[in-house]
Amino acid sequence: MADSKYINLVEMRNISKSFGKVIALKNINFKVSSNEVVGIIGDNGAGKSTLIKILMGVYPPDTGEVFIRDMSIQLSHYSAKIAHELRIEAVYQEKALGEKQPLWRNIFLGRQITNRVGFIDTKKEREETERIMKNLIGFRSKGINSESRVSELSGGERQGVAIGRAMYFDADLIILDEPTNALSIKEVGKVINFIKQIKDTGKSCIMISHNMSEEYLVADRFVILDRGEIVGEYKKEEVTLSELSSKLLKIANGNTEKVGA
Amino acid sequence: MSLKKSTFFNARVYKTYAVIIVYVLLMVIFMITAPKTFTGYKICLAFLSTVPFSLIMALGLTFVIIAGEIDLSFPSSMALSGFAFMYLYIHLKNSIVALLACIAVGIIIGFINGIIVTKTKVPSIVATLATSFIWAGLSVVISGGIQINIPASRGSLFYNVLVGRIAGLIPAQSLWAFGLAIIMAFILNRHRFGEHVMFVGDNRETSKMLGINVDRTLISVFILNGALASFSSVLLGLEYVTWWPTQGPGFLLITIAAVFIGGTSIYGGEGTMLGTVIGAFIVGSITAGVVASGAGGSWTQLIVGIVMLLAVVFNNNIIRVRKS
Numbered sequence: 001m002a003d004s005k006y007i008n009l010v011e012m013r014n015i016s017k018s019f020g021k022v023i024a025l026k027n028i029n030f031k032v033s034s035n036e037v038v039g040i041i042g043d044n045g046a047g048k049s050t051l052i053k054i055l056m057g058v059y060p061p062d063t064g065e066v067f068i069r070d071m072s073i074q075l076s077h078y079s080a081k082i083a084h085e086l087r088i089e090a091v092y093q094e095k096a097l098g099e100k101q102p103l104w105r106n107i108f109l110g111r112q113i114t115n116r117v118g119f120i121d122t123k124k125e126r127e128e129t130e131r132i133m134k135n136l137i138g139f140r141s142k143g144i145n146s147e148s149r150v151s152e153l154s155g156g157e158r159q160g161v162a163i164g165r166a167m168y169f170d171a172d173l174i175i176l177d178e179p180t181n182a183l184s185i186k187e188v189g190k191v192i193n194f195i196k197q198i199k200d201t202g203k204s205c206i207m208i209s210h211n212m213s214e215e216y217l218v219a220d221r222f223v224i225l226d227r228g229e230i231v232g233e234y235k236k237e238e239v240t241l242s243e244l245s246s247k248l249l250k251i252a253n254g255n256t257e258k259v260g261a
Numbered sequence: 262m263s264l265k266k267s268t269f270f271n272a273r274v275y276k277t278y279a280v281i282i283v284y285v286l287l288m289v290i291f292m293i294t295a296p297k298t299f300t301g302y303k304i305c306l307a308f309l310s311t312v313p314f315s316l317i318m319a320l321g322l323t324f325v326i327i328a329g330e331i332d333l334s335f336p337s338s339m340a341l342s343g344f345a346f347m348y349l350y351i352h353l354k355n356s357i358v359a360l361l362a363c364i365a366v367g368i369i370i371g372f373i374n375g376i377i378v379t380k381t382k383v384p385s386i387v388a389t390l391a392t393s394f395i396w397a398g399l400s401v402v403i404s405g406g407i408q409i410n411i412p413a414s415r416g417s418l419f420y421n422v423l424v425g426r427i428a429g430l431i432p433a434q435s436l437w438a439f440g441l442a443i444i445m446a447f448i449l450n451r452h453r454f455g456e457h458v459m460f461v462g463d464n465r466e467t468s469k470m471l472g473i474n475v476d477r478t479l480i481s482v483f484i485l486n487g488a489l490a491s492f493s494s495v496l497l498g499l500e501y502v503t504w505w506p507t508q509g510p511g512f513l514l515i516t517i518a519a520v521f522i523g524g525t526s527i528y529g530g531e532g533t534m535l536g537t538v539i540g541a542f543i544v545g546s547i548t549a550g551v552v553a554s555g556a557g558g559s560w561t562q563l564i565v566g567i568v569m570l571l572a573v574v575f576n577n578n579i580i581r582v583r584k585s
Contacts (some may be wrong), residue, residue, distance in 0.1 A: 037364060056470070058469070079472065080313075080469070080471065080472040081472040086474060090470065092466070092467075092470055094466075095464065095466040095467050096467060096470070097464070097467060097471055098459070098460045098463035098464045098467050098468075098530065099463055099530070099532040100459075100462060100463050100526070100531045101459060101462060101463055101530070104454055105459070105460075108472055109456065109457075109460055109467075109468070109471045109473070110471035110472040112453050112456065114453055118452050118453040119447075119451050119452050120451050120452065120453060120456065122450075150408060210507070237513065
């Protein structure tokens with residue numbers, strides 16, 4: 001289904017971004033191809049979230065270019081809305097869903113099914129949500145339905161709903177920001193399965209995490225960020241988990257030399 | 262099956278049941294303590310004439326609080342826009358133009374409130390406290406502090422449509438208030454804008470990430486609140502055929518109390534128009550009920566306070582029980 005007319009699904013060239021005196025990103029070059037799962041690894045403050053927010057149009061970079069399906073993006077007019085139209089979806093940790101709202105409102109927020117004057121077709125949204133939960137997320141029991149509030153869901157289920165939402169809107173690229181943070185082991189397993197599902201349906205995924213062993217289970221390629229710079233990039237077949245771990249540990253201990261290709 | 266169960270146990274529905282029960286209980290108590298007053302239909306008509314002024318403002322305020330903000334300036338904005346109405350009503354002799362101009366003043370006030378809150382990032386409780394002094398000050402300065410009377414308006418078509426007595430009994434302002442409550446309920450629950458208001462109050466980050474224009478949503482709720490306060494000022498001015506510079510401030514606390522008694526979450530993200538309507542009637546009937554029961558007006562505030570405290574404690578704990 002994913003058309004192969006493009007080489008890179010996403011390409012970011014020479015991206016830099018500062019917040020006041022703090023340099024968040026320095027000259028980043030980053031690519032994602034179709035049906036690829038990329039793991040971005042780095043410590044807190046490495047610039048992972050900044051990179052994603054630029055890609056999602058939350059704010060523009062100071063310098064650099066972004067290409068989506070090889071087409072240059074006009075960053076001054078870029079926004080989350082346009083990213084969604086280009087079928088790029090992000091699932092932010094803790095920020096993906098509104099706690100007090102029912103699931104059906106969360107699924108369609110910002111993309112409501114409305115009539116011409118903006119009134120929501122609540123019946124249709126509820127039905128679609130039930131369908132998403134059954135077919136895309138695989139929630140079948142536990143009394144969770146489209147009317148359930150997010151506050152009634154476990155952490156893993158929340159990630160599931162947010163990922164289901166991204167899949168429903170036919171995203172080619174789903175970005176997961178710390179999807180397993182603060183989850184129990186069982187819940188982490190669920191999230192890992194959701195990511196495998198993304199890969200199986202031919203889509204791409206960026207997974208941000210500081211837990212390497214989880215990333216190693218799903219990612220095809222690893223990008224290591226440190227203090228706003230890419231300090232390492234490996235394909236899964238080039239590196240074992242323990243090698244990756246020791247490289248990362250070296251960086252964490254203050255070795256800022258480039259540790260890889 | 263599970264759908265029904267979940268709807269039944271949903272906190273919002275619970276809160277609405279609770280507020281209805283409180284209202285019925287209060288009524289029963291007053292029927293016992295003041296049977297002469299509270300068993301007649303006249304008391305209902307009295308409520309229908311006096312409650313709509315705070316009720317209409319409470320509707321707008323509910324939107325503001327659901328969006329996670331507060332507006333303390335609506336009573337002063339009521340005074341200022343009410344002055345605009347009176348002044349133009351007398352000088353232009355065109356009631357429709359006066360009404361529209363008054364609502365325009367309310368919209369401008371709301372817009373300014375919204376801009377200050379969203380652009381300066383000053384918390385709305387402080388920002389609107391400051392603007393409330395400004396609007397109140399302006400209405401005193403511009404009016405010269407003088408009361409305005411429009412006794413001649415009584416009996417005109419404009420008067421009858423807005424605050425006349427339908428069939429000689431039902432105050433027209435109550436129909437305006439109920440009509441607005443229904444429209445606002447539809448906007449909140451069925452319109453994209455209402456959904457944005459709930460999400461902005463629930464999780465501002467989520468809203469931003471999903472492409473909701475948070476600032477525009479917030480400015481809109483402040484405008485809505487300003488517009489409703491100005492409409493309420495027209496009804497109030499006509500009902501009493503009088504405007505005076507300090508007309509608004511008496512509505513501040515009872516309107517806020519109505520919203521919270523009605524079950525709107527203090528933390529934003531949740532609330533119902535039905536709850537607010539009943540909340541406004543609870544506050545309104547306590548005043549009448551306490552006086553009619555012979556306890557003296559000084560007890561009113563005490564009892565409103567107790568009811569509000571119980572409501573807020575109850576609502577907060579419903580959430581906690583459900584979370585655990």
